[in-house]
Amino acid sequence: MKQKIAIIDPLGAHGSSHHFYLFGQAKGLINCGVDVCLYTNKETKNPKINGLKFYSFYGNLFSSSFKTINGIKYILGSLFSVFHARISGYKIFHFHVFYTNFFMFFNVLFSKLLFGKVVLTIHDVSSFVGDKESSTIIKWIYKFTDLILTHNEFSKTEILKISSFYSPKLK
Numbered sequence: 001m002k003q004k005i006a007i008i009d010p011l012g013a014h015g016s017s018h019h020f021y022l023f024g025q026a027k028g029l030i031n032c033g034v035d036v037c038l039y040t041n042k043e044t045k046n047p048k049i050n051g052l053k054f055y056s057f058y059g060n061l062f063s064s065s066f067k068t069i070n071g072i073k074y075i076l077g078s079l080f081s082v083f084h085a086r087i088s089g090y091k092i093f094h095f096h097v098f099y100t101n102f103f104m105f106f107n108v109l110f111s112k113l114l115f116g117k118v119v120l121t122i123h124d125v126s127s128f129v130g131d132k133e134s135s136t137i138i139k140w141i142y143k144f145t146d147l148i149l150t151h152n153e154f155s156k157t158e159i160l161k162i163s164s165f166y167s168p169k170l171k
Contacts, residue, residue, distance in 0.1 A: 139162070
């Protein structure tokens with residue numbers, strides 16, 4: 001049976017070129033025989049990669065100047081994305097993390113409630129250091145995460161320092 005991975009990334013093309021990273025990751029996984037779907041926002045254009053299932057369930061996530069409205073859009077986008085992926089047979093949920101907050105905790109917890117496996121790629125480890133609230137949240141996120149990916153040994157070492165509460169598999 002083919003492995004199925006849902007990449008759930010609300011950021012996408014918003015304010016950066018992160019979507020190119022996502023497309024490369026998706027293409028690499030597909031080339032390795034993995035069934036991949038990508039959930040993101042409407043600012044991110046469908047790359048039309050052969051074999052990639054593409055969904056814009058986060059809609060126009062960043063269109064409102066009101067944080068509360070954007071927060072509601074984020075939660076709804078996450079609910080639709082994770083639930084859709086799960087009922088479509090996806091059990092691995094991959095999130096890209098630039099900072100930790102309640103929304104990331106929600107994504108991880110909701111994925112686990114639906115009996116999914118959670119993979120995190122940590123992009124900015126420095127955003128996890130120093131803030132007591134963020135440190136508490138990241139420790140709980142770690143508790144429910146199955147695998148954490150970093151880009152280098154420095155990031156791995158820094159995350160290991162933070163994760164005294166619980167250490168998932170870290171690569």
